[in-house]
Every structure is written in C-alpha cells, then in structure tokens.
Amino acid sequence: MEYIYASLLLHASKKEISEDNLKAVLTAAGIQVDDVRVKAVAAALKEVNIEEVLKNASTMQVAAVAAPAQAPAEEKKEEKKEEEEKKGPSEEEIAGGLASLFG
Structure with missing residues (x-):
C-alpha cells in the first residue's frame, strides 16, 4: 500500500511517477524499498490516468x-x-x- 501512497504523493506534487522518484519517497518515509515492487508499480501506473x-x-x-x-x-x-x-x-x-x- 505504501507504494500506492507514494505514487499518489508524487502525483499530487506534479512529479513523474518513476522508479527513482518512488524510491526517494519511500526511503524518505523510512520504508525499506523492494526494487521489484517499485519497478512493477512504476510500470503499471505508466498507462494510468490517475486524475481520472x-x-x-x-x-x-x-x-x-x-x-x-x-x-x-x-x-x-x-x-x-x-x-x-x-x-x-x-x-x-x-x-x-x-x-x-x-x-
């Protein structure tokens, strides 16, 4: 769930939802980052219109x-x-x- 929250935070701040940005947000929150999950979330959200x-x-x-x-x-x-x-x-x-x- 933290990965989705991080994605929403990036979206709200008008930042690109990329692997590097997700890692930065999760690390700043004190969460141990799983590279596979970060890659999967970034790839899955690439084609999604989050606003919609x-x-x-x-x-x-x-x-x-x-x-x-x-x-x-x-x-x-x-x-x-x-x-x-x-x-x-x-x-x-x-x-x-x-x-x-x-x-």
Whole structure:
C-alpha cells in the first residue's frame, strides 16, 4: 500500500511517477524499498490516468453511500405489499362483495 501512497504523493506534487522518484519517497518515509515492487508499480501506473481514476473513485464512493440509504425505503414498500397480499382482501372489500350478492 505504501507504494500506492507514494505514487499518489508524487502525483499530487506534479512529479513523474518513476522508479527513482518512488524510491526517494519511500526511503524518505523510512520504508525499506523492494526494487521489484517499485519497478512493477512504476510500470503499471505508466498507462494510468490517475486524475481520472481519482475522479471515478469519488463518484463510486458517493454512489455507494447513497445506495444503502435508498434501499431500506424500497424494502419497506415491498414488505408492505407482501403483508397486504398475505392478509387477503380487506373488510371493505369483503363487505362490498357481499353487498353485490344481495344487491
């Protein structure tokens, strides 16, 4: 995770995400650098538009927070419908049906 944080720090400071820069940030943070991981992260992020990823992550986070807030209301509506179906016809409906037999 430290390698991603270092990459985000470099991105925020408008520096190139390169092996040397990643090593410098990680070393400054007191982290023992793994050259293989540094090379992999630098290569993987070369083709990634980090600004776009961050923008989409914010949008997804807002959607994830909003979705659970809406779900309970929908579930309550469905529960009411199911309860009404289980109860059968209401007393008014039964009375109306009986009245039509004698009317």
